[in-house]
Amino acid sequence: MEVAEVSNFLAETTPFDQLDAGQLTSLASNISVYYCQNGETVQLSTERLMIVRTGIFALYSDQQTLLTKLEQGDFYGYQLLLTGLNDNDNLVCEEDGLVYWLAADAFHQLRYQYKNIDIFFQRLFSRRLHQYKDQQQNSRFTLKVSDIVQARKIAIGAAQSVQQAAALMTQKRVSSLLVEQDEKLIGIITDRDLRSRVLAAGLAADTPVQQVMTAKPHTIDKHAYLFEAVQLMSRHNVHHLPVLDKQQSYSMLTATDIIRSQQDHPVYLIGEIHRQMSVDGLEHCASQISSLAITMGKQQVPAHEAGHIITTITDALTQRLIALAQIELGPPPCVFSWLAFGSQGRMDQSLNADQDNALLLEKEPVAEIGVYFAALADFVCQGLARCGIILCPGNIMASNSALRLSLKGWSGQFAKWVSTPTPEALLKSSIFFDLRVIEGSRGLFNALQQDILAKTSDNPLFLYHLAQTTLQRSAPLSFLRNFILEHDGKQKKGLDLKKRGISLITDIVRVYALSAGISEINTRQRLVQLANAGVLDNKDTQNLSDAFDVLAQLRWDKHQHDLIQGHDVSNLLDPNVLSGLQRHQLKDSLTVINDAQSSLKQRFCRDL
Amino acid sequence: MLSWLANRTTPLSHIVQEFNQSAAPGGAVRAADCPFLVIDLELTGLNAKQDHIVSVGWVPVRQYEVVLNDARHYLVHSPVGVGQSAIYHGLHDKDFTGARDLTEVLTELLQAYAGYVFVAHHCQLDLRFLEVACQRIFGKAAKFSFIDTLNIELYRLHKQGIVMKQDALRLHHCLTRHKLPQSGQHHALADAYSCALLLLSQLKHSHPDITLADLQLQSR
Structure with missing residues (x-):
């Protein structure tokens, strides 16, 4: 029954x-x-x-x-x-x-x-x-041999000729072969061996491989750490290591493989970006961002650092595109600042961020100045799009003529948002308040930022409306502390970590920062300054900062997972895939958001 | 579980007699040591003399655990059609293929659960129907010891000084109040199971040494 x-x-x-x-x-x-x-x-x-x-x-x-x-x-x-x-x-x-x-x-x-x-x-x-x-162990150097070599055993029999070996290397496009006898690894042969031990020594093409190979080579297990392989290579001055899996040949690890595995290190990638002479080249560099992200994930780089690194790469791409545009269009007719808003501005960009940028000009964008910067903006925005940073669906881009303004123009624009705030206008404009200069004049940018902060701080009407806008969305937690799930376009059920989590914290913190005239725009930094300035107490800022980290980490892990699975990167998380502790942390974080929203309401939405 | 079949030779009234003779636990016994049988009946109406039992569901609670292995649900042959009552329990005449005779069902109940304290939500109705049925079938009144989760809930709320809205004591409202999972309503076993969960929650929120006598007092 x-x-x-x-x-x-x-x-x-x-x-x-x-x-x-x-x-x-x-x-x-x-x-x-x-x-x-x-x-x-x-x-x-x-x-x-x-x-x-x-x-x-x-x-x-x-x-x-x-x-x-x-x-x-x-x-x-x-x-x-x-x-x-x-x-x-x-x-x-x-x-x-x-x-x-x-x-x-x-x-x-x-x-x-x-x-x-x-x-x-x-x-x-x-x-x-x-x-x-290893609950708390944070191992950054855990890249293993198996993470960078694939199962690709290219072997030749010991009795076969050096000519056959050369033919196999050419066909497989490799520089070395495993030499086997009775299914057992007995040596390796490299293209250098073919040159120095065969050609230079004047041996015949039918010389057996066994005669010229390096016998009993050093080997490494597939599960060994990569740094062990590096150590082995430098100690014995070899460039090729056969990789074994349970004592059987598995693949070959070369010095080039190791260098290539380090190439997606951000420093290397940023250096590469600044050397590129064409948008094609930049596009190629940008295509390595996802493998860099996977590597960072394996090395357990925390989400906020990863966000910083990804932003730095986007900055580099933007700077290089501006330089390339100037090569094509000639020197700019006046001083300018290239501005980034939103997540790039806040330096917490994720893998699926879109573009949010604009131009601040020294002079009014009329006549040839207007024409020049229209062309420059178009070049940069289209270039970024080719590099995988998609065009902004809301058209918040420098290629939009409404966002190429002089200092006076921008000041007027902000004055309009601040003095006559309407909820719709604020919903669209709130990201403009997180702005950073990427390229061009810093002085021009500072003038604008000071102007904005002077307008926003101690402006209760504006803060009231901005807080109201922030309160329109709530954390997806039901009365009984269950998750409220939503569907995306593809009918997948989940919890939008960005819209219903990270953004809510960003929004709350922005209201406080603007109210206190804090020029910092990174959310974590803003929280630190808010605590220092005594605007929020230490416990509240710590809670918000922790909640922000938890949500950002979950999103970063989710993106990692999507990348590895080959899916589109998405912010929608199914809470069922989390461990008990993670689910608990997620619930706690959402509770922190609810509490912070109530305090925000208390503080800014009372007296009007 | 089918032991009643083997004992078919015993006169019917003996079944009730044996049931009545097995001592139900005394009032001083701790509830924790007391075996409970949570039962629910679906009926064709509210008058025990005229209306009939449509289905029976029960599940025992031993050592504060609901033992699903011994949960039972039987549809019962009714001497007349279920008629209008189908709108409550959702059972129509066509559903009664595979139904049992009430005699079989009651025999199993009395033989397997002698010495148990019976539990129901709003128990008077169930008690009256069971008593009438036993009298009719076995020619002898069975003495059931019943406690009532509805009255216990009423007692609890009174004690907490909570003002009740209309319907606040209905089973599914009690489940919500105790944050217990909801089952489909008007299914005898589903309701018996829900009632068993409610009983556990009520017991857990009482004094750990609460006795049967206390529960009987609260059930009045």
Whole structure:
């Protein structure tokens, strides 16, 4: 007899979601349901699997450090069931909830019957071990040999001729070969060997490879760290290392591979960008951004640093495009500043950012000045688009003539937004308040920024409207602290980390920064200055900063995941893919946003 | 579970007699040590003398755990059509293929759950129908010991000084208040299960040593 509520829940819970209705019914019949109260320690008296139905549970190690938090759909007790060993950990209920207890027999039978379910719990178990070990370890130098070489074994038999070896190298476009005898690696031969040991020595084309190869070469295991390979190469002064996988030839690692793997280092890439003489060249450089992003991900570069690096690259591309435009169009007829707004301005650009830029000119854009900068802007914006930074859908770009203004023009524009703010106008214009100079005159830019800050600080009407605009969107958390998910155009369900998270914090912080006349525009920096200036207290700024980091990190991880999977980079995250702790942090961060919005309302939307 | 089949030779009234003889736990027993059977009936109407039981669902609670392995749901042959009551429980005459005789169902209930404290949400109705049915079928009145989650809830809310809106004591409103998952309503087993969850939450929010007598007092 089935209780529909229970089997429906199981049907939506990984890994049981692969069972059919009949199997779910029999699974449900092996369950007992228990109500757990806040503060209660969950008793694992007998061997059985706990499935969290509702509530929150905190798992502590035997040293009482928090390992993770369990929520709906999470499991506990599998370690004892799988290994027969107790971890002496401690599960404490933090929010009243229901747990399902699945009898041990039923659990084992399920694992026996369904390989996938068995694998699921084995993985869960090994991930848990992993959690214990390197929860806090931050290893930046963890690039492994297998990360940069592919399984590409190009080998030749020891008895074959040097001519055949040369032919194979030419055909496969490689500079070295593995030499094998009876499926065993016995040496390597390189194009340099062919030159110095064959041609220079005047040997015949049918000389066997065995005679000229380097026997017993140094080798490296596929799972070794890359720096170990570098060390081995420099110590023995070799440029080729056969890569082994379980003692079998797997591939060849060359010095060139290593250099190439370092080429997507940002410093290298930025240097390259400034050497390019054509938009084609820049486009090629920009095509390496995604592999750079993946490398940064592997090296566990934190999201805010990665955002900074990506912004720096966009800056470099912009600067180089401006230089190339000047080569084509001749020197500019007057002093100018190229401005960036939004995420590029704030230096927290992500991989799917669009362009937000404009021109600030020393003189009015009339006659030939107007014509020149129209051409320059068009060149740069189209160039950036070719480099993968898409054209702004809202047309906030220097190529739009409304955004090529003199200091007087811009000052007037900002005056209009500030003195007669309307919600619609502010919604569109709020990103203009996060501006930074990318190229050109800094003095011109400073004059504009001082002018803006003088207008915004101590201007309650403007701040009221800006705060109102900020409050129009809320964090996607329901009354009972569940996530509110939305659909994107492709009907994928998830939570928009940017629109419903990061941007909300950016918006809140902007209101405070403008109110206090703070010229900093990076969100984290703004928070630091707000705390220093005493505008916000330390706890609030710390909370906002932490929430911002959590959200930015989740988005960065999501982008990484999308890149590796070959998908379009998207901000929509399915909370179900997160670990218990991450889900908890996400909820906490969204709660911080809700609280900060209430304070903002209190502060700026009261007296009018 | 089909032990009643083996005992078919016993006179019917003995089934009730044995049930009545198994001592239900005394009032001093801690609720935590007490076995509960949460039961729900779907009916053709509200008059125990005229109307009929359409379906029965139950699930036991032992050591504060709802044991789904012993959950049961039976459709019951009704001497007359379900008629208008279908609008509540959603069961139509055509659904009753595979239904049981009430005799079979009650025999299993009485034999398997002697010594249990019965639980229902708004229990008077269920109790009256069960008593009438036992009298008719077995010729003898069964003595059920019942506690009522509705009255316990009423007691709790009174004690907290909460002003109740109309309908606040309906099962699904109680579930919302206790942040428990909602089930489909008017299905005997689904409702019995929901009621069992409500009982657990009520027990957990009471004194840990609450006795059966306390619960019976709150149930009045």
